[in-house]
Amino acid sequence: MPIDVNGAELSFILDSGANKPILFNISDQDSVQINNVSEITIRGLGNGMPIKALKSKENQFRIGKVENKDQELYVVLDKSINLSPSLGMPIHGIIGYDLFRDFVVEINYINKVIKLHDPKFYRHKDNRKIRSLPLAIEKNKAYVDGGIFLGKGKNVPVRLLVDTGSSDAVWLFENQKKGLDVPHNNYDDFLGRGLSGDIYGKRTKVHSFSIGSFILNDAKAAFPDMESFGTINNMGNRNGSVGGEVLKRFNVVFDYSRKKVTFRKNGNFKEPFQYNWAGIELQHDGVRYIAESIADARGVVIEDDRNSFGNVQILMENKTRLSLVPEIVVSSIRLGSPAAEAGLREGDLILAINGKRIHKYKLQEVMKMLNEKEGKKVKVLIERYNSDLLFTFVLKKLF
Template identity: 35%
Template sequence: MTSFKLIHNLIVIPIAVNGKKLSFILDTGVSKTILFQTKENDSTLLLRPKEVFIRGLGAGLPIAAVLSKGNHMSVQGLVAINETVFAMEPGFFDVSSKMGVPIHGIIGHALLKNLILKINYKRKKINFYAPESAPYDKCRKCEILPIQFYGKKPYVNIQVQLDTIGKQMIPVKMLLDSGGTDALWLFEDFTTAIKTPIKYFNDILGEGLSGVIYGNRSRIPKLKIGSFEIKKPTVSFLDTTSTRLARRFKARNGSLGGGVLKRFTVWLDYPNKQVMLKKNSSFKAPFYYNMSGLDIVYHGKQLVEEFVPDISSYRPRKNNLVAFSTTSSYNFKPSYKIKTVVKTSSAGKAGLKAGDLIIRINNKPASDYSLNDIINEFSEKGNKRIRMKIKRLGVEMTFKFRLEKKI
């Protein structure tokens, strides 16, 4: 059994590459294993490297990478040999700043192709099994869905209901995408009646290897996975460029992402081409989204002076009062900055800008937050008042705005 971190609905697991322990995002939506080169994991750990060009989602051009074959990868005592890895140029795609923790790579098919996984999102535990030793739990309340593979990526059939065409359920083929933070992506297609609902707003949906991914964010009345009905999930409709790049498999209608998968215990079985789902206690939880219009990223560690009461200096006073002196210490703590701002958002209208260094959020030092905490602060309550103190070009400034619930 292996523990994992769940960050922005993404699974981060430890994997050893050629004997070096690294942190990877487990992403069923990728066919290639990708390594982000840093000072602690440069291309010298890879075997027989050569330069190639690859591309992913986003509007940018193909990018240079290092192709390496014959690598050894291991997790939970299971070892794979002769694996292919694509290493990105240092600093090109900074996933760590988006996650708030060190991320060394993304792995999907290479790890999953010969294994059966049991993913417990609530306990943040994964079990890896060889196919002949996997103990499937007896489960009368589970749904088993067949998986179809295209380009080494898994697809499942589900149904969605759109408010644009009444109560009709539309069958859709979705990429099973544990590397997607959203609940659903849908591709607009008038031949299948899939189009953006009446109520939506423009947003930055994420960032791919080839740049920023834009689109419309909305909700749909419900989706059905087998007999499971999930009500009012959020859904993202990609821009035309990203849709064209993502839809190389023409039958694909979108993605089923971590925002839905985390509501289940998931048995992922590539060898037998199936996935089994069992509801967990998060099944009926509301679907939240970032209502601030701010894309916040980790900005490294900063030295922070912290003051603590010195209990040894306790002095009684009259009227039941006590007095303490304080001591201070300096510690390295996380810092955060604004990477992008949606101009039409309340934060954008208030005057916040890309590059602003965050000092405080609602009178709490930004260094006391994790990146997950900040996203939750912006996601859970519409009309919530946000007060942010920032530093811009050396000058401290304070801004106030309210979270806008647009869908």
């Protein structure tokens, strides 16, 4: 979501798992002024070391017509903490509790709209399609109760952190006493990035996941390595978290003031869960020029240059267009995955997938092309050491 910070227009992730706003990936071009600064040390999820940051007070935040002239924030100075390449768009920070605390926050995933309502005047809609659930607020974080059905009559009640900043579905903490055992069918996987490093764990699926009266069958799940949670001193009765791949299936209204959350199914509800069958992680890595013909053999222009991709275009003799486009490279690859067995490597530059040149697609769309469905044959054209290579593999069923 766009937020004006002391006059600078920045892009934030709305992260209900975060406390104070955190800025990172601030370049010279962003030119953000921050006020009343002191140095602190913070830690997030991941196995890395604590990181140095600046604590700043009396900052002005503006979101649409909403304004806060006394916002406290943290600024991370480590340049390696940068979510932009892996998300394929500029990301300057995260914002969470302070926004949820002051407003009723309505998220419409289908229309890609976030609405902030004044709690004093907001009235919850009441109809049979909407389900309201209690929302527990503990240490500035929100929790909901759900259920995990592991099969063979094994239904486990769970308390989950609501994590709008996570793109995953459900994370579960292994707990044999409670009955949260890792299913036999699983594989080691990269689960995400925290402020203190990468997070790995076991990827699997459960028979079903329930939240309120809504049931999601064959739900995607993961059991993260608990070393990544070393900074959390006391888990209390928390059993994991629920993230964006579940939340996007609903229109959600968070009301911290009344300690409730409402869910209404949307068009995403019946979508299948997305798995990284290929075993490739991608990210943006710089830019490159690509040449496109805009005229036929007779020299007649067949494509309007206004439909070109990229921010910089050069027309050559009105027949060829050079466009500056982002490079998409393999940032990591899962050992033993179909892509790894086919011969793909970290650092390979992706050029095309199944004959489609990928420079006109967003990063998330490219990932979907790579992992469309199990059993599908995928052909990937890459550039390695200035040579074009074609690799073919089949997306294997992992469970």
